Amino acid sequence: MNIAQVWLSIDIETGIDRRGITELLEASTAVLSRNPQPRNPMPHVVTDKCNGCKFTDCVEVCPVACFYELDNQVVIHPDDCIDCMACVDVCPVHAIYEEQDLPPEFAKDVEFNAVQSKQLKDSGAAAITARKDPLPGAAERKKALGY
Ligand code: SF4
Ligand code: F3S
Numbered sequence: 001m002n003i004a005q006v007w008l009s010i011d012i013e014t015g016i017d018r019r020g021i022t023e024l025l026e027a028s029t030a031v032l033s034r035n036p037q038p039r040n041p042m043p044h045v046v047t048d049k050c051n052g053c054k055f056t057d058c059v060e061v062c063p064v065a066c067f068y069e070l071d072n073q074v075v076i077h078p079d080d081c082i083d084c085m086a087c088v089d090v091c092p093v094h095a096i097y098e099e100q101d102l103p104p105e106f107a108k109d110v111e112f113n114a115v116q117s118k119q120l121k122d123s124g125a126a127a128i129t130a131r132k133d134p135l136p137g138a139a140e141r142k143k144a145l146g147y
Helices: 003-009 018-034 057-061 108-122 138-144
Strands: 044-046 067-069 074-076 096-098
Touching (some): 074 108
Antiparallel strands (some): 044 096
16 A cells, blocks of 8 residues: 555545645655655766776866876765766766766776875865876777777
C-alpha cells in the first residue's frame, strides 16, 4: 500500500481538503517511483586518461577553480567540486567522471585526486584556471586512447 492509499484508508472527517492532498501525495509517489534513488552530489574525478595529455579545456570551464596541476595531469579537489559537470564534456579524451560513475579500472584515481589536490592546495599552490598548451605527445596519447 502506498502513502496515497494509506491516506485514503483513514476514514475520519477532518475538514481538510483530502482530495487535493491525496492528489499531491499521488504525484509525489509517482515522482519517487520514477527516481527511486535520488543522486547525492559527488565530486568529479580526473582519471589516468589525462596523464600524458593535459589538454586543460576542463580548467577553464570550472566555476569554482578546483583543478590543481601536476607535471603530467590535473586533479580535482574533492571538497571544492560542486558537481556541476561542466568539465565532463569538454575533455577531448573523456578523462573526467562523476565519482559514482567511475569505471572500476580508475578506482584508484579517487584517492589520487584527493591526496594530490589537497597537498597542493595546502602547500599554498593556486588552482589552475587558464588553459595552456597540451603536453608534447598529447595528440598521440589521445589517438591511443581511442579518441
Ligand atoms: Fe569543476 Fe564542475 Fe568539474 Fe567539479 S564538476 S571539477 S565544479 S567543472
Ligand atoms: Fe586532462 Fe582532459 Fe582536463 S586531458 S587537463 S582532464 S581537458
